[in-house]
């Protein structure tokens with residue numbers, strides 16, 4: 040049976056270009072990436088916020104949740120609604136916009152899928168633009184996030200909006216020493232090699248790539264390990280990382296994995312050059 044991977048855009052996010060693409064000349068600090076500073080207000084760009092539905096023979100899997108309807112209650116940009124949803128600090132760093140019909144649950148409903156039909160929701164990490172929509176899919180059978188990521192949310196609470204998962208029961212997972220990925224740690228979700236969750240630390244400690252395998256061929260979702268295809272082509276790491284050296288090592292692994300002839304397609308979460316579409320692996 041084939042595997043289908045749907046690339047879904049759930050609105051957009053407005054950021055300093057130095058957030059997705061590290062500015063090694065200006066070397067801004069995190070405060071400078073916010074719209075409080077002239078550096079952070081300069082040349083801001085809108086980039087897509089992706090989520091992915093994997094229709095796998097062993098279940099339906101949603102990867103990331105995109106923006107919650109709460110940020111744009113009427114489908115329009117709302118400063119107040121966003122500040123209420125994510126807090127002022129996150130709003131200053133990344134402003135979101137979610138047109139009507141583009142939330143993940145609205146798009147799943149168009150495919151005839153209800154949140155309770157989802158066997159797994161997998162969070163690549165818990166930054167606002169990935170975890171915002173969690174409450175809309177709270178009825179999914181299992182909501183998984185890595186233990187490393189959960190531990191980051193406690194160590195570095197300022198980087199997260201923890202209210203986004205109030206009332207959500209996570210099923211934390213641990214990576215095992217499998218030798219896969221930049222640090223040799225991954226989880227074989229169905230224990231048959233068909234779907235690997237691979238630790239690609241740096242941007243956050245628990246950052247997770249999802250590798251969908253079909254025979255020799257595969258597709259790779261690398262989340263914020265790089266923000267676009269040019270990130271691995273030109274080796275431009277993300278502008279914010281808990282561990283910059285490790286982020287670069289993870290990006291090297293992403294590059295190798297994407298350049299491999301068996302890689303059918305690869306996806307950065309916020310790549311402006313990736314349009315929503317469906318990929319079918321045999």
Ligand SMILES: [Zn+2]
Pocket residue numbers: 166168169263308309
């Ligand atoms: Zn992101």
